[in-house]
Amino acid sequence: MEDVQRHGIAVDDALQQVRQGDDHFLRQLYETNRTRFIKWFQQHHRITENEAIDLYQKTFTIFYFNVKDGKITTLKSNISTYLFGIGKNLVRELFRQQKQQVQLDDVSEIETASYEFLTLEEEAHQQGLVKKILDKLEEPCKSILLMYYFKNFSMESIATNLGYKNEGVAKKKKCLCLKKIREELLEYQNDL
Structure with missing residues (x-):
């Protein structure tokens, strides 16, 4: 870790201190990486501060148990880089789970064709239809669906951006918008 190395402690020595249960060192290590980690993940993965804090806590816990359980005994990189690597894996998993949750939540709301319409992997011939339907949508539907499906905003972020009381209101509006799309x-299809 850069900060650990600046203070004359090698990465392997730092891991040894964690392994030995040096609580003071562990707290210092936690705080040293916390702010930069949280800011970076908020900026690069569009997650809220609370989500970034939770992510850091999970990341640091995984790091701690990997060291304590002997899963890592040495690092080729610094500790900060290792923490960011764990965080990136966790955030990918979070987005994958959210995408699966969206699929499960929305299956009853839209037909398979409309779900495929909302994915980014649309084939070229369907993109024209997407543009046509999005152009016909009025606000706030257009903004909600663009933020959620194309910009990967969370429902909480959408609620905040559009001034809704909470994410439940935003989710209800999204369901109504999906009904309009259906x-x-x-x-x-009837015109074909």
Whole structure:
């Protein structure tokens, strides 16, 4: 870790102090990396401060138990880099779980065709339909769906950005918007 190395402590020595249960050193290590970690993940992964704090706590806990259980005895990188690596893996897992949760939540709300319409992996011929339907959508539906599906905003972030009371209100609005899209798709299919 850069800060540990600046103070004359090698990474392996730092790991040894953690392994031996040096609580003072562990607290210092935790605090040294906390602020930079939280800010970086908020900026680069569009997560809230609370989500970033939770992520850091999980990351540091994994690091701690990996050291205590002997899963890592030495590092080729510094401790900070190792923590960021754990954090990146956790945030990927979080986004994967959120995507699966969205799929499960929305299955009853939209047909398979409309779900495929909302994914980023759309084929070229469907992109025209997406643009056409999005252009027809009025606010706040357009903003909600763009933020949620294309910009990966959380429902809490959408609620904050659009001035809703809480994420439950934003989620209800999103469901109503998806219903409008389903109706548009049915209309489009009937016109074929």
